[in-house]
Every structure is written in structure tokens, then in C-alpha cells.
Amino acid sequence: MTLNAWIPVFALMTSLVAALVIFLLPEKGYRLRTTVNLGAALVKLGLVVVMVWGVFRGVDYGLSFTMVPGVTFVLKADALSMMFAGLSAVLWLLTTIYAVGYLEDSPNRSRFFGFFSLCVASTMGIALAGNLFTFFLFYEMLTLSTYPLVVHRGTEKALRAGRTYLIYTLSGGAVLLLAIAWLHGVAGDLPFREGGHFIDADPEIHRSLILIFILLVAGLGVKAALFPLHGWLPQAMVAPAPVSALLHAVAVVKAGAFGIVRVVYDIYGVEASSALGVLEPLAWLAAFTILYASVRALSQVDLKRRLAFSTISQVSYIILGVSLFGPVAAAGGLVHLLHQGLMKITLFFCAGNYAETLGIHRIDEMDGVGRRMPGTSLAFTIGAFGMIGAPPLAGFITKWVLGSGALAAGMDWVIAVLVLSSLLNAAYFLPILHRLWFREPQASWPEERFWGRLETSAWLFWPPLLTAVMTVMVGVLASLPFSPLSWAELIVLREYSP
């Protein structure tokens, strides 16, 4: 086998090996653990950069072998997988830095970082999976490796949240398995292929295909937190902030959304899905989720819970984008995969900083924090404006492209959804910003800690600022090559003209 076949495996192995090494390290091996973590993250980023460049030039990275009779295990790098892999590689590096600072002096760090690395390995596997079977393999591995992170604190509340999380995700996994097995029975082992497999499907299997599509979306919709399967996400907020950041910005919800993209584009094919009539109901469901979650977000008083509902709403933009039949809207949805990741991780990092530095968890405690922590608050403001869709930030690009796509696809009602959702976003973010900058601070913070010169620990300070800068950059430089937008357009180009 050539080196190219092995590069995806190496990308997967970096975090897998890191996980094993970390599990075996003693709890006190602080420096060594941090070195292993950061080293693995950097190596992985390097490998992903190599693959992105290769995929752009049309190099074929892939490996496959028969696992169970009739089913192959396939790893493959294509444009879409590189988008997800790139996102997770970049954000893993930043989140690792952040987590090292966040968990300073807390117990069970070996366990935490071990599962953390496993979680990223699964995400990488999901990105590189070359068929639904392989995708499912890593999808379930993700469920298992995130559970210990959700219950990390070991409190009753955390364990309850963990249980809810498991009930949702494992049931979703069972439904997904049923769908995949059924599809395998109907059509055999299907690799992900641009343009899909069912353009000329036999009309006799149409009914099965529609049912399977519903099951697939139901199974994947749990992780994507599609209404009404979103209940686990706000509860999972008890996890430590880096976990929330990674779960919400990258791993879990994106895995679900990414799976739906794969099913629509690379299994059914966007034209076949449209012909089967399954895309429009999906678009309605996504639109409803966007509005419903935004309304729910308004009434949350806990900062992280409000962000969680915001996530539910934002992830559905991706699904909305792919379910609108048309290349422009598709690019809008895909690019949001990345944009939402950057913006939401910024917001969660900031929420973690407030909690860790000042002990602030509720929104009504945030009066005047901008003066005490200007850097973090600046990052938070950028993230929030991005979510609302203020130009020239990342969120604006998404909404703009999505809106023009909807018009091009002749679905004008989507414009109304976009406008309404932006207004709702503003309604739940602007009051926070107002508190941050324009209210008088309280006499004392709930639990204040000091770190010398900076407003908080350096490990915690720089990651949100970096992601905030990225949020600005991907918006301003959207038209340059290798920007998320141009990469999404590359995917769409390959998808719509296979």
C-alpha cells in the first residue's frame, strides 16, 4: 500500500495513540501529558493540512478492507471530509490548550484527557469514513467516549445528565443501525460517492428508500439535536467548559449534521433525495428547529444553557442549507459547519472563563464584566455578533449565502425564517452584551481568582481571542482560495456536477 493510503490512518492514530499513552500516564505526570496532548494535536493538524492540499489537487487518500462478510471498512479523504477534519484538528489544538488551563489542579485529569483524545479520534474517524458502516462505527465510539466527559465531575446532576445523554444517543444509534442494515439489505455496501447512488433507483424500492431516509435522519437527528430530539443537549451543559465547547462546536452535534449531509449528498444524492420528496419536509423541520430553539433560548437564565439552545438553532442552519435544493444554498449550509464551530467555541470558551475566573454562571451576574475582563468580553462580543449575523463576520456570510440560495431555489419562505431567527438571536444576545459593557459591576464577584498580569490564566485567555480573530478572518477573507466559503463551493461544485 502506498503512503497515501496510510495518511488517513495516521491522522486517526495520532489521537488514538495519544489517548492510550495518556491513560497509562500517572496522574501527576503533568508536563509529559501536556506535551503528548499538544504534540499529537500539532501532528494531526499537520497531517490534515497535507491532506487538504492533496484533496485540492485531486490526490486519492483511501484505505479499505473487508471487516464483516459483505461489509468493508473504508477510510477516505474527500473535500467534504476535509472540511470536518480541518475543523476538528484546529479546534482540538485550541481546546486542548484551553482544557489544560481549565482543569489545572482538578482531579482525574488522566482520565479526562484520555477520553478527550478518544473523542477526537472518533470525530476524525467520522470525518474520514468512506461508507455508512464505517461512519456508524465511529459515531458510536463518539457516544461512548463522550459519556465519561459529560459525567466527569461525578456529581448527581452530572450523572443524571449523562444518563439522559446516553438514552438519547444510544437509542438514536439503534435507529441508525437499523436504517443502515436495512439500506445494506436493499442496496448492498454503498461507498460515499459524490452524486449519490439512487438517481436511477428502481421505483419499486422508493417506498423503502423513503422509510430508510426517515430512519436515518431520526438516528442522526439525535446528535444533530434536531427538534424534537434535542432534549439531551441543554442538560449536558453540566460538563466542564472545554467539553461543552468541543461537544457543541465540533464533535457531537456536528457529527450528526455531517451525517445528514453525507446521507443526502453521498448516499442518496441530492437530486434523488429531491425526487423522492424527502428534502422539503427536512427543510421545514430544520426551519422549525431554528425558530423554536431561538425562542427557548430567550427564557434561559443560565449562560451555558442559553448557548446550548443557540447551538440547537444554529446547527439546523446546516441542515436547512443542504435540504434546500440548489448549489448556492448548499454552500451556505456547508460553510456553516465551520463558521458555527468557530463562533460557538468562542462563546463557550468565554463562558468557561467567566465561570473559572469570577464564578459567574448566570446571565444576571454578568453586569459590568467587560471592565474586569475586557479581552474575554471582546471575544464574546465578536462571537455574539457573528451569531446574530452582523457583517462582515462569519455568521453574516452564512446567512447571506443561505438567503441567496433560498431565492435561487425558489423557496422564499426561508428568507422570512432567516430574518426572524436573526432578530431572535439579537434578542437573546444583545441583552448580554448590554450587561457586559454598559451596566455597573456588582460590588464583588461570586468567586474571584487572580493570575497576575492577565485578566485570567494565559491558557484560558488566548484560545477565545484566537477563535474570535478567526471568526472575523473567515468573514472578511471569504472570497480568498482555501477560505471555508471557497472550500464549500468546491464541494458543491463536485457534488452537483459529479
Add this chain to the structure above:
Amino acid sequence: MTLWLMAGLLFTPLAWAVLTLLTDFAWGRVVTWGGIVVQVLVSLGLWLAVSRDGGFYYGLGGWEAPLGIELRVDGLAVTFVLLTAVVASACGFHAGVYIDPDKPWHRYFWPLFWFLWSGLNAVWLGGDLFNLYVGLELISLSAVGLVALGGKAAALRASLRYLLAALLGSLAYLLGVALIYGQFGTLSIAGVVFWLEDHPVPAGSGLALALMVTGLALKTALFPLHRWLPPAHGIAQSPVSALLSALVVKASFYIAARLWLELGEPLGNLAAAQLVGLLGSAAVVWGSWLALRQSALKQVVAYSSVAQIGYLFLLFPLTYSVSESVSQQAQQGITLQVISHALAKAAMFLAAGNLILSTGSNRVDALTGVSRFLPFSLFSFGLAGVSLMSLPPSGGFAAKWLLLQASLGSGQWWWVLVLLTGGLLSAAYVFRIYRASFLENSETDEFYHPSRSLEVIPMVLALMAIGLGMVSEEVLSVMALPFEEEGSP
């Protein structure tokens, strides 16, 4: 060469048994550890021989059936011989460290261990119905003895219950054998099939099959005949529980499966096949539900065995009057389920034993906070749990996938629901254990650390159960080897 391999498989275990009977525990350990090496090499040798040349019939000592012992050496049999070698040697090594040498009656562990091993090999390789009976009895009696080694009244109670159930099962099986011999004048399954080729099916011969399958189902602890299993497996010492759950119940199932695959079509009927499948499903649901409600750690694992055994019986409906390819898928799925459950359950019992050593209690609640101190055994337990939950990439998942395909392919979609529900229920009882270990409000901060060798063994088994899914294609390909028809009855 073959002569030496066969002798090595069937008779040297008996020689080890006699040798260890004469020594005390410590010397028995030395003999056994040496013997394990020999047995593993011989098993591996036979496996290699079969994977190179294909399967064959072998008359022991030159005597042919019906008076002599005729062995049927095929891909499936050697796979199970190898599986036995792996699991039994893991348990043997674990037991050597785990079992307290100071209790005088513990020295009987080694002879019983070796009788059990030779009985298992006899069943895997047995070619005629009566020798299978003798093999089964050898297994049952030594297994009962092993359970009784617990020494307490409760252990004896459990072992007596086990003994009575096993004896009843054997007699039902033997009665079936008597009817078969009376009807067909032969003791080999292949002989019966041969006879049926040019005779009509005699009336009442379904009864013989029903008796044999019922007896074997009792020995395999199929719902609702499972009541004897949880006390016996739960109260035995951990290495014994591992042997019993991983291998002993599989032996009787293996015979039932062979009977059904050869004689099911002519002698069985659809209603019986569906009924057995239904009982298996009930076992999956009921066993998992009870596993969820146990307060003792090993009882959870024991009830989980009841549930996992239920899956095996889906073989009956999924191979009865279905297409060749569906039947093939079902057989492969069940074989993988047997192997992966054997590896995972052995790992789980051994890990549970370590956890009990470490917390000093068999209660699930006592695990509070243990995830901080014993991640290694807990991790093995967890990995084994992944295979029991049949999540990818474990062997349990590969099995479930094949069974799903077989159910969908034969249009018997109701088994799909059983497979999926069973997976979720097993997740519920496995995660209940994790959950306890993650709780942070414990008062105990000191846990005993078992020695590393105790911790490594379940980990190796659990990793094998997980890795089985990735290599299941290779494992199954050995079973599909051509069978040399020379010397057939």
C-alpha cells in the same frame, strides 16, 4: 502427526487432571501452567492443520463408529478448540494468582479444570450423539464441582441446583438419542441425514429432536429454564464463573445447533423454530431486565449471560426454511456471537473479580469512586461491555450486524426489534456499573490494588473481543473450509 494432535487434545488434559489430583495447590499450579502451554500449542497445531488441509473424520485408535469414538474435525470445531484454549488458559493463569491456596479444598480446582477442558474438546470434536453425551456429562460434573469449590452453604446450594438441572437435561438428551437410535439405527447425525435421503420421515421422530433440544436448552439455560444459572455463575469464584459463562453453556448450545442445522429441516417445523426464537427473545429481554435490578456485581454479569444466551437461539428461526445465503449469514452471526460472548464474558467476570478484590465487596454500590483508583480493571470491564452492548467495532457488533441482515433478508423483521432492544437494555445494565464507579461522593479513599498480572489478563481478553469485529472475515473464513468427505459414515 494428526494422531499426536488428537491424542494431545483429548487425553493429555486427562493426564494433567490425574497429575494435579496427586499434588497440592502450588504444585498443581506449576503442572497446570506447563500443561496450558502444551494444550495451546496442540490446539494451534490442529487449527493450522485444518486451515491448511481442510476438515476430516478421524476414528480414534483406529476404531470406527459405532463402537469406537469417531471425531469430526472441521473448521468450526477447530475454531472452538482454539477459543477454548484461549479462554481456559486465561482463566487458568488468573486462577493461579486469584484463588487462595490456603483453603485445603482449593487444590481440587486443577483436576476439575482439566476434566472440564477435555470434556469441552470432546464436545467440539465429537462425531456421534452418544460420545457427545459423555462429553457433556464430563463437562457438567466438573463444572458443578468447580461451583461447589466456593465452600460455603450458598455455593453448595447453587451447585446442587445446577447439578440437578444438568442431570435432567442430560437424561432428556439421552432419551432423544435412544429414540434416534431406535428409529434410524445410527448414532451419527450424518448417518441420520443419509438414511432420510431415501426413506420418508418416520412419524414421531420429531419427538426425539424435541427431547434432545429441550434437554440441551435446559443445560444452556434458555429462558424459562434459566433459573439455575445466575446463582451458580454468580457465586462461583471469578475464574470459575468465567469458564462457565464463556465455555460451558456454549458446549450444550453447540450440540443443539449442530442437531438443528442437520436435522431441523426434515424433523423440525416452523412453529417449533419460531417458538425457540421467541424463548430466546424473552431471555434477552427478561435477562437484561433482571441484570439491571441486581445489587450484586457478579449477579449482574450472570444475568447478562442469560440475556446473551438468548441471542444464540435466534439461530433456530433464522435457519429454518430460508434461503441458503440467509442461513449462512445467521450461522456466521451466531458463531461470532458465541466467540465474542465467550471472550467478553470471561473478561468481564475476571475484571469483576478484580473489582471485588479491590473494593472488598460484591455490591454495585461499593464501586463508588473506584474509577479513580482502578481504571485498568474498570476499563477491561468497560471494553467487554462494549462487546456485550454490541457496539462497533466489537465482535458482538459484527454478530449483531449479520443477524440483522439475516432477519431482514428472511423477512422475519420481528427479530430486528429484539436485537435492537437487547442492545439498549445491555447498555443500561453495563452503564449502571460505570455510573456507580464515576460517583464522587465516596467516603472510602483506599482501595486494594490487585497485582498487575490479574489486571492484564481480562484486558487481553477484552481487547480480543473488541478486535474480533475487525478480523471477523478471517475468523469466519476458516469455518468455511472445504470438508474432506473421506471416511464419512
Add this chain to the structure above:
Amino acid sequence: MTAPLLYALAGAILCGIGLFGLLWLSHLLRKLVAFNIMGSGVFLVLVGLPQHQGGQDPVPQALVLTGIVVAIAATALAVVLIRRYYHLSGLTSLTGEPASREGAPE
């Protein structure tokens, strides 16, 4: 009705009696005796039925001989276990709570 068939039928009846005893009696020794009766019944069927169908046949004799050895081994094991169980718990049946006599001399 041939003599071998009579043996086989008698064997079936013995089986039934033994089964009844094994399931309904609670005293362990009675259960054990019932097991032996049932075993004898099975052996009678094993010897009788083939002779009814195909005349003289030495094979079942050999089988029954082996079967008897197995049954004796099982009975011996059962007796040992029952005795020990009685010694530790003072009980002669599996129903009922075992009296805790773990401090009793071993």
C-alpha cells in the same frame, strides 16, 4: 407386542415416574433416587427400542454400560455435595432459607 417393545414401554413409564419425582419431591436424596430411576428408564428404552426395530444389536449394550458409569459418577458427586450441604446448612432440600451455620466445624 414384542418383549423388547415391552422393555421400551416400561422404560418410558420409569422415565415418567423419575421425572415426576425429580420435579415434585423436595428432599435431595429422593430427588437423587428419582434421577436414578429416570436414568434406568432411559437405559431400558435405549436397549429395548433398537431390538424391537432391528433384532439383536450389541451397540446399545455397550452404550448403556458407559451410561451406567456416568450415572454412578454423577450420583457419587451428588451424594458428596448433599452431605456437605447438610453439614453446612442443616437442610435436606433446596427450598427454605439455609440456616447460617458457617461457623460450624468443617
